[in-house]
Structures are given as structure tokens and as C-alpha cells.
Amino acid sequence: MRIFVLVKQVPDSTEIKIDPRTGNLLRQGVAAIMNPEDRHALQAAVELAAQVGESSVTVLTMGPPQAIDVLTEALACGADKAVLLTDELFAGADTWSTSGVLARAIQHLGGAHLVLAGRQAIDGDTAQIGPQVAEALGMEQATYVQEIEYLDGELEVERRMGEHLERLCLPLPALVTVVAELNVPGHPRLDLLLLACQDRAPIEILNAADLGFKAQEVGLAGSLTEVVETFSPKSARETEFLEGSPAEMAAALLGRLKAAKLLHKGGLE
Amino acid sequence: MSGKTLNLKAKVRPPPRIRSDAPRMVRQVFHRFTEEEVIPRAQAIDESRAFPRELFKMLGDMNAFGVRYPRNKGGAGGSTTIFCIICEELARGLVSLAAEYAMQCLMGTNFLFHYGNAEQHERYFLPAMKGEKVTAFCMTEPDNSSDLTGCKTSAKRDGEDWVINGVKTFVTNGPVADLFTVLVQTRPGSRGKGLNFCLVPREAPGLSVSRAFATLGTWSTEMSELALSDVVIPAQNMLLPPGTGMRALLSIVAEIRTMTAALGLGLARAAYEASVRYARERYQFGRLIKDYQLIQAHMANMATNIYASELMVRDCCARIDRGESPLNLSSMTKYFVCETACNAADRATRVLGGYSYSMDYPVQRYYRDSRFLLYGGGTHEILQSTIGRTLLR
Numbered sequence A: 001m002r003i004f005v006l007v008k009q010v011p012d013s014t015e016i017k018i019d020p021r022t023g024n025l026l027r028q029g030v031a032a033i034m035n036p037e038d039r040h041a042l043q044a045a046v047e048l049a050a051q052v053g054e055s056s057v058t059v060l061t062m063g064p065p066q067a068i069d070v071l072t073e074a075l076a077c078g079a080d081k082a083v084l085l086t087d088e089l090f091a092g093a094d095t096w097s098t099s100g101v102l103a104r105a106i107q108h109l110g111g112a113h114l115v116l117a118g119r120q121a122i123d124g125d126t127a128q129i130g131p132q133v134a135e136a137l138g139m140e141q142a143t144y145v146q147e148i149e150y151l152d153g154e155l156e157v158e159r160r161m162g163e164h165l166e167r168l169c170l171p172l173p174a175l176v177t178v179v180a181e182l183n184v185p186g187h188p189r190l191d192l193l194l195l196a197c198q199d200r201a202p203i204e205i206l207n208a209a210d211l212g213f214k215a216q217e218v219g220l221a222g223s224l225t226e227v228v229e230t231f232s233p234k235s236a237r238e239t240e241f242l243e244g245s246p247a248e249m250a251a252a253l254l255g256r257l258k259a260a261k262l263l264h265k266g267g268l269e
Numbered sequence B: 001m002s003g004k005t006l007n008l009k010a011k012v013r014p015p016p017r018i019r020s021d022a023p024r025m026v027r028q029v030f031h032r033f034t035e036e037e038v039i040p041r042a043q044a045i046d047e048s049r050a051f052p053r054e055l056f057k058m059l060g061d062m063n064a065f066g067v068r069y070p071r072n073k074g075g076a077g078g079s080t081t082i083f084c085i086i087c088e089e090l091a092r093g094l095v096s097l098a099a100e101y102a103m104q105c106l107m108g109t110n111f112l113f114h115y116g117n118a119e120q121h122e123r124y125f126l127p128a129m130k131g132e133k134v135t136a137f138c139m140t141e142p143d144n145s146s147d148l149t150g151c152k153t154s155a156k157r158d159g160e161d162w163v164i165n166g167v168k169t170f171v172t173n174g175p176v177a178d179l180f181t182v183l184v185q186t187r188p189g190s191r192g193k194g195l196n197f198c199l200v201p202r203e204a205p206g207l208s209v210s211r212a213f214a215t216l217g218t219w220s221t222e223m224s225e226l227a228l229s230d231v232v233i234p235a236q237n238m239l240l241p242p243g244t245g246m247r248a249l250l251s252i253v254a255e256i257r258t259m260t261a262a263l264g265l266g267l268a269r270a271a272y273e274a275s276v277r278y279a280r281e282r283y284q285f286g287r288l289i290k291d292y293q294l295i296q297a298h299m300a301n302m303a304t305n306i307y308a309s310e311l312m313v314r315d316c317c318a319r320i321d322r323g324e325s326p327l328n329l330s331s332m333t334k335y336f337v338c339e340t341a342c343n344a345a346d347r348a349t350r351v352l353g354g355y356s357y358s359m360d361y362p363v364q365r366y367y368r369d370s371r372f373l374l375y376g377g378g379t380h381e382i383l384q385s386t387i388g389r390t391l392l393r
């Protein structure tokens, strides 16, 4: 079985900084990691490949050159091959453009029986990439998957849909996006990690032209959406420290609560 | 592909040479391992006073014990630089674990790897790499420690076998070890000229292991005494050519000292980071304590010495990786960095005030564990003497 895993490099922080001028994410100075749910997708891929036999796991990422690090880590976690899609022309891609490039790359690399992805990236947060790649490749898809079983060329998956669960049978080829409940990802192996940093590591690097794209088809130019404004919401919460003896602080607190109209006639409203 | 002919901008170019930087990746992976697996368990492991089997096995599954050995022999194909990064990151979480890790990577398996035969590799080395067998290194005796040439544990030839008699002490991992590399004297009275290392499996008749010592720090590193009474080992367990024990030991001394410094660097960082976190959240007299200059002085001192330590460790690692044996520089590094660690742990106990005295916070553990660094790899008195003597030679 040919399995592809989509992995994204994301900033290691929920505090994402945004360039106030361009509205784009500022990636400099923030440690970068593999999107957490992608670790679960990769673990599932490696386990499935071992179970099915005669399988290959290829990890795929589109990003700047330094996104190589998530591929290195993925190889150390048991992926057989890694592909970096990098080109200045890809810059500024929206989810439509990103998924178009990922889908084209999968075709270029010989197609997949199964594509696994994280449900959602912790920075972009759209959860659109998986479904869009499935559409672009004309594949069956299941999202929010927390259990995967492979039986005679078919997948049985369990989707976590808020309050209820859904079990589905999927014929292959299919794309599945996964949630953290799926499994416990193993740690990378040191020998594979060191090997993945060497020139002879099984990493392929492709650009827009390699995939047969014209400049205007990818990146900002090839995006359907336009970011009008991106901003960090201003937090209205303010913290005040009261000082003095316990009695003084209690009196001050009562005063504040009354002033805020949270207290009346000695009781809480 | 039409893209390349129709459009001038999208060009088929030879793929750029892009690869990740190995030291950075290793640090990232073991930083996360320490954050996710070690730090959350550290206090419970410490208080259990028991060897952390679960984490030890995890490190085996990662092939982390193989860092110094080539890939085609079951190792991971790393370097001293990589080894010391892992030691440092683990020590940031729990010095005990880092010390057990380092023992298994270096002293516990080095002579087995370099001088053991194929059967010994199969039986002990490969399981040790997987974290399934635990190894220990026994040089110190009750009466001979800093002075190893005084080693009294004797090995006498008996036909094809050797018979070992003696007592070893302060054996790190002793109570849980499956295999001991033991320093022995094969020619009584010859001091350094008769030393050799031999392998003694735990099940060898005549070997008895004491129960674990009660210790000041590194509580989950179990340590014991070893009594060898007419222990018979086959000839192939005597690892080195006759009388080359001292030379063999010398070949890894720079590495042992640099590794010990890396443990110290990790502990110093833990103490520093705990201090910074606390100074940023603790209010006294209506201000965060980080605004007080005497607290800032602690931070400045810790950070400066940690920076110097980092450069010293990195330089020694690079030299060892280039094939040098920086004996004096590694002595300086072990001395400076481990003093820095003790000092940083001490300062952290001041920054955290009374809370550092509570067993519920990790700073007391940093303080106790920092003392571990003072003895193995040479006491700081011995190191200062050898540094001075070498310089004035």
C-alpha cells in the first residue's frame, strides 16, 4: 500500500505573531515543530504499513526550506521517504492553493492508496487541507478520525463528532484526517534521525516547475482568497493587585465588587 | 511539462542541498523527550528511589544508548557532540536518569564494545543498547578510589579461566546491573602495569551485590558495593591485552570528564530556568522579585557561567570528535562546569526562598543532585592538581 502523510511545520506556540503590515504570519524567532496531530497521522501510517506489508510511507510537506526539519523528524519516526515542496513561488498560498500543490505532488509521485493528515494545523487552524486534497484527488475521505482499522483492502474508521461517534467503511483510495485520540506517537529513533540529516537521506526536493505549475498558478497569485486584515484580538482583562493587611485587602475587594455592581445588599448578584 | 517553457519564472532547477542540522535536531528531540516524559515523572521517580526502568527502556527504543557506536554494530552513529547534547537535555529533567544513561553509553559498555567478542556482543552489548540489560563500571574500592593504581581486586590465572577476588564500592547501577566491567590487578605489586578490565555477569557464582546505599542525591540512581569471592570467569572475559588497563582507561577519560560536565550544564540550566520562572511570578513589597537588583545579580551570574560552560563543553566535544584527546581541557571543563552547576543550584535555593526548602518543589533536588557531579570523573581537588601540574610541567 502506498501511504502518504501530509505534515506541516508550525510555530511551537499558541501565541502566533502577525506582521501588522502584511497580515502574514511572522515565523522568525519562534521555534518550529511538526503540527501535533500530524505526529498521530504519521504513527498510524507506520503502523498500517507494518500491518499490511509491502507498503511505503512517504511524508510530504510544502513550506520554506527550514520545513525540512519536520521531514527529518518523520524519517526518524519510521517514514520511508520524504518530499519537500519548496519554492519562493509557493509563498502566500491560501488553503486552496496549498492543497492544489499537495494533490499535484501526490500524483507526480505516483499516486496514493491512502493519504493521512492531521485534522487541523495549530497555526492556520482551518482544517481545510485534508478535505481539499481529497477532493482534488477524487478520493473518499473521512475527517476527525480517532480509530482506523484495515480489513481486506478497506478501511473502517471511527469519527469523533462532538457528542457522538460515527463508524464508516471507506474503500481505497481514501484520505483520512486524524485527531490525537487515535494513538500515542512513538519518539524518533536516534540512528534514523542522524541518518536523515545526511546527504544520502531519502529526501526529494521539488519546486513549482517540477510539478508542472506556472508561476501564476501557485502561491499568492494562485490563491482564491485575499486576506483583508489579520489581527490579534485585544484582551480586555486587567489584573489589579490589592495591598495591605488581609482586612484592608478584603475591604478593598468589597469596594471593587460593589463599584462593578457585582454585589448588592451583601449578596452576590 | 508545459510550465517550464511557457513561464519564465517557474524554472526547473537542480534541487537545492537542504538537510537538517544534526545537533539541533537531536537537541530538539531530546528537549521534547525531557519535557514530555522526564519532567512530569521526575519527582515521583526520585522519591521512589528506584531505577527508572520505564524511561530507560524508552531510551533503548530510541536507540539512544547507541549514540557512540557505529550503526552497523547496533549503534546510532553519533559523536561526542551528540552524546553530550543528550546528556545535557536529560540532566535538565533528572540527573539520575542522565547519569544512568551516560553509564550505559560510555563506561558500562565501552570496553565490552571495543574488546568483547561476537558472542559477548550478542549476549550483552545488543540487549544493553535496547535498554533490556543494565551495565555498571567498577573501579573504586573501599581503600583505593582517586588512586586507581592501588587497585587490590586480584585476578589469578587458573588454567583457561581467571579467578577474581576483591571488593568494589560506589558502583552506580550496581543493584540493578546485569553486567559489570571490573578493574582488576593481574600482577600484584605492579601498580599501573598489571591493570585490566574484565566482564563479570551478575549470575556469576561468588559475586554478591549489597543493597542500595542511602545517598544525599540522585536517589533513583541505585548504588552498591560488590564483593567478588573466588568468582571464576572464562579467558575471553578478560578484555584487554595484559597490563593495558590504565592506557585503555586513559583513552576515555577526556570523554568521561566532558560528559560529566554536560550533566552539570543540564542541571545548571534547570536551576537557572526555575529561578527565572519564579522571579517573574513572585511578588514581594508590591513588585515582582525580578525587579530587585540582588535577584538580577543571581541571574547574571548563573547565565554568564552557563554561557561559558556551554562553550567549554562544545569545544571539548568538537576536539574529541576531531580525534584529539583533550585531557587537560576536559579536566578544566569538568571542574568549571560542575562548580557552576553546584553554584547555580545553590543560587536557585536563594531565589526561590523558603519554597526551595520544601520537598514539593524541584529546587531541593537540584541542590542535592548537584553534589553528584563532584566525585565521578575526578574530584575537583584531583582535577586542579593535574591541571596545575600539567601546566607547570
Ligand SMILES: Cc1cc2nc3c(=O)[nH]c(=O)nc-3n(C[C@H](O)[C@H](O)[C@H](O)COP(=O)(O)OP(=O)(O)OC[C@H]3O[C@@H](n4cnc5c(N)ncnc54)[C@H](O)[C@@H]3O)c2cc1C
Pocket (backbone or CB within 6 Å): A006, A007, A008, A024, A025, A035, A037, A038, A060, A061, A062, A063, A091, A092, A093, A094, A095, A096, A098, A099, A102, A116, A117, A118, A119, A120, A121, A122, A123, A124, A125, A126, A127, A128, A129, A130, A220, A225, A226, A227
Ligand atoms: C484565507 C487564507 C489566506 C491565507 N493566506 C496566507 C498568506 O498570505 N501567507 C501565508 O503564509 N499563509 C496564508 N494562509 C495560511 C496557509 O494557507 C495555511 O497555513 C495552509 O494552507 C494550511 O492551512 P491550515 O494551516 O489551516 O491547515 P489545516 O487545514 O488546518 O491542516 C490540516 C492538515 O493538513 C496538512 N497540511 C496543512 N498544511 C500543509 C502543508 N503546507 N504541507 C503539508 N501538509 C499540510 C497537515 O496534515 C495538517 O495537520 C492563508 C490561509 C487562509 C485560510
Ligand SMILES: Cc1cc2nc3c(=O)[nH]c(=O)nc-3n(C[C@H](O)[C@H](O)[C@H](O)COP(=O)(O)OP(=O)(O)OC[C@H]3O[C@@H](n4cnc5c(N)ncnc54)[C@H](O)[C@@H]3O)c2cc1C
Pocket (backbone or CB within 6 Å): B137, B138, B139, B140, B144, B145, B146, B147, B169, B170, B171, B172, B173, B223, B372, B375, B376, B377, B378, B379, B380, B381, B382, B385
Ligand atoms: C554518586 C557517585 C557515583 C559513583 N559511581 C562510581 C562508579 O560507578 N564506579 C566507580 O568505580 N566509582 C564510582 N564512584 C566513586 C568515585 O569515583 C570516587 O568517589 C572518587 O574517585 C573519589 O574517591 P573517594 O570518594 O574515595 O575520595 P578519596 O580519593 O578518598 O579522596 C578524599 C579527599 O581527598 C582528596 N584527594 C585525594 N587524593 C588527592 C590528591 N592526590 N591531591 C589532592 N587531593 C586529593 C579528594 O579530592 C577528596 O577531597 C562514585 C562516587 C559517587 C559519589
